[in-house]
Amino acid sequence: AQSVTQLGSHVSVSEGALVLLRCNYSSSVPPYLFWYVQYPNQGLQLLLKYTTGATLVKGINGFEAEFKKSETSFHLTKPSAHMSDAAEYFCAVSGPGTASKLTFGTGTRLQVTL
Amino acid sequence: DARVTQTPRHKVTEMGQEVTMRCQPILGHNTVFWYRQTMMQGLELLAYFRNRAPLDDSGMPKDRFSAEMPDATLATLKIQPSEPRDSAVYFCASGFERGYTFGSGTRLTVV
Numbered sequence A: 001a002q003s004v005t006q007l008g009s010h011v012s013v014s015e016g017a018l019v020l021l022r023c024n025y026s027s028s029v030p031p032y033l034f035w036y037v038q039y040p041n042q043g044l045q046l047l048l049k050y051t052t053g054a055t056l057v058k059g060i061n062g063f064e065a066e067f068k069k070s071e072t073s074f075h076l077t078k079p080s081a082h083m084s085d086a087a088e089y090f091c092a093v094s095g096p097g098t099a100s101k102l103t104f105g106t107g108t109r110l111q112v113t114l
Numbered sequence B: 001d002a003r004v005t006q007t008p009r010h011k012v013t014e015m016g017q018e019v020t021m022r023c024q025p026i027l028g029h030n031t032v033f034w035y036r037q038t039m040m041q042g043l044e045l046l047a048y049f050r051n052r053a054p055l056d057d058s059g060m061p062k063d064r065f066s067a068e069m070p071d072a073t074l075a076t077l078k079i080q081p082s083e084p085r086d087s088a089v090y091f092c093a094s095g096f097e098r099g100y101t102f103g104s105g106t107r108l109t110v111v
Helices: none
Strands: A003-007 A010-014 A019-026 A032-038 A044-050 A056-058 A064-068 A073-078 A087-094 A108-113 B005-007 B010-013 B019-024 B031-038 B042-050 B053-056 B065-071 B074-079 B088-096 B099-102 B106-110
Touching (some): A003 A087, A044 A064, A044 A073, A073 A087, B019 B088, B031 B074
Parallel strands (some): B010 B106
Antiparallel strands (some): A032 A044, A056 A064, B019 B074, B031 B042
């Protein structure tokens, strides 16, 4: 079975500040890890993903995440927050073959203040 | 860009009525998911298909929900009879194990 835990249901940062959203995973097979963003009244949009290879992955809108196997983590960061980053962010895990069911965390709502 | 298309976008129905939600996955994608999103429960996986075969529908109330893929271009989720607690946003997603694309969802309100 696979699962993800997102620490902090709400995170508030000032515009221009570092964004750090935390995600820890549990998986019995090599995981595929994803971050999705959801803006109000919209569907989920893929920000970035890790499947194999380079552990630091870059995504859209200046976001990046690093896969750390030793820490079972896949935290999402952005050096400088923008007002338009305010949204709900979901971490998700799947895996190869029969582990390919996509399992989501509970989400983190990011608020960006002036 | 290729899109996952869901219809209808919004649906208001009376309790006891049948509801059918449709999803057109991206051509060539071999996996289709159905999720339900509510404030209380977050994103719940209801069912998913690989190459049109159902792999897991354990998240779905079997007595009232059914999910099918009659062909590669259509996935359906039916609720019969609908209940107020079914009110939620239902998302379809398609893709491969290394990445999935979500539709815009169907917002269902059962009154």
